[in-house]
Amino acid sequence: MLSQTTYIWHDGAKPTQTLRSKTRILSIDENNPALSDFPDWGFDGSSTNQAIGNNSDLVLRPVRFVDDPILGYGNYLVLCEVLHTDLTPHSTNKRARLREVLEKSGSEHDFWFGFEQEYTLFDGSTPLGWPERGYPAPQGPFYCGVGADEAFGRGLVESHAQACLDAGLMLFGTNAEVMPGQWEFQIGHRGVEGETADPLTVSDHLWLARWLLYRLGEDHQISATLEPKPVKGDWNGAGMHTNFSTMPMRDPETGMQTIERAIQSLRERHVEHIAVYGADLEERLTGEHETASINTFSAGVSDRSSSIRIPEGVSKKGCGYLEDRRPGANANPYEVAAMLIETICHY
Ligand code: ADP
Ligand code: MN
Ligand code: MN
Ligand code: MN
Numbered sequence: 025m026l027s028q029t030t031y032i033w034h035d036g037a038k039p040t041q042t043l044r045s046k047t048r049i050l051s052i053d054e055n056n057p058a059l060s061d062f063p064d065w066g067f068d069g070s071s072t073n074q075a076i077g078n079n080s081d082l083v084l085r086p087v088r089f090v091d092d093p094i095l096g097y098g099n100y101l102v103l104c105e106v107l108h109t110d111l112t113p114h115s116t117n118k119r120a121r122l123r124e125v126l127e128k129s130g131s132e133h134d135f136w137f138g139f140e141q142e143y144t145l146f147d148g149s150t151p152l153g154w155p156e157r158g159y160p161a162p163q164g165p166f167y168c169g170v171g172a173d174e175a176f177g178r179g180l181v182e183s184h185a186q187a188c189l190d191a192g193l194m195l196f197g198t199n200a201e202v203m204p205g206q207w208e209f210q211i212g213h214r215g216v217e218g219e220t221a222d223p224l225t226v227s228d229h230l231w232l233a234r235w236l237l238y239r240l241g242e243d244h245q246i247s248a249t250l251e252p253k254p255v256k257g258d259w260n261g262a263g264m265h266t267n268f269s270t271m272p273m274r275d276p277e278t279g280m281q282t283i284e285r286a287i288q289s290l291r292e293r294h295v296e297h298i299a300v301y302g303a304d305l306e307e308r309l310t311g312e313h314e315t316a317s318i319n320t321f322s323a324g325v326s327d328r329s330s331s332i333r334i335p336e337g338v339s340k341k342g343c344g345y346l347e348d349r350r351p352g353a354n355a356n357p358y359e360v361a362a363m364l365i366e367t368i369c370h371y
Pocket of ligand 2: 140
């Protein structure tokens with residue numbers, strides 16, 4: 025059938041890359057679609073901060089496609105990498121870098137990832153549910169709250185969750201956050217048989233889920249932002265906690281010692297990690313509001329004011345995964361994953 029295929033890519037916006045997309049009609053056998061059905065395409069890099077005007081053509085190379093849950097059956101969302109016309113990766117193509125790191129790291133680690141994506145909903149320039157002037161009641165009742173005076177934007181949150189499932193993304197769950205108008209969804213390992221939570225898949229899924237959130241926001245007249253500290257002052261910021269594990273971390277025999285060794289490696293490279301964990305991170309990592317200070321590295325069991333949290337259940341079982349609480353909501357999962365893998369594997 026004739027399909028609407030939406031090609032999605034990352035632009036060159038600074039300091040935080042954003043998503044772009046455009047649509048092409050392709051003849052696709054909807055009973056048996058394959059990645060090779062989606063040809064390379066091009067775009068004007070001078071309009072996305074990726075090229076200069078007199079040499080502006082860049083290549084979109086499809087790398088993953090999913091069902092389009094909004095346009096419905098037979099239509100597709102096509103995630104792309106950006107290449108130069110000689111087919112080498114563009115410098116804004118952080119996915120290519122993650123692929124490289126993964127090739128070097130070999131398969132014995134068998135990394136699993138899970139990202140917690142916090143975000144803030146806005147109605148114009150006001151956080152959703154906030155009075156036009158002034159502030160709502162102080163934080164307290166809103167985290168996982170229910171009721172018209174506590175939860176703002178659930179319609180969008182629920183349609184986004186369903187869209188993620190319909191697209192086959194590895195959505196783990198959703199919850200309302202501490203600041204009113206702020207929510208979270210998680211993408212990654214969820215223990216479903218046959219799924220692989222490898223870093224590349226999970227990062228791709230997170231980017232597609234971000235695109236769906238923005239796109240569905242259009243229908244609700246609500247905009248979602250990934251700013252790490254959307255409201256200054258005594259309000260929680262928004263992060264992208266990154267949960268990860270390796271095979272030896274998940275093994276009861278080797279779990280705790282591997283986890284401790286990983287924390288030691290992370291401690292030594294704190295500065296390098298902070299550098300790729302998102303713009304304006306210093307506004308969020310203050311040491312208050314469930315964060316650790318940007319200048320110090322810390323780790324602890326069940327400790328939400330540390331850089332790295334060992335979940336309570338993991339400490340009890342002696343194996344499992346770690347949570348890196350430092351990345352901001354606006355971090356690029358490709359860059360966060362690549363940095364974690366490099367540090368854990370000691371490159
Ligand atoms: P929190 O208690 O920090 O709010 P959430 O319930 O929001 O945690 O999210 C848990 C995250 O941990 C999910 O993204 C999930 O994919 C991830 N996760 C769970 N187990 C593992 C594991 N063994 N390896 C990597 N990630 C994991
Ligand atoms: Mn969470
Ligand atoms: Mn959270
Ligand atoms: Mn968390």
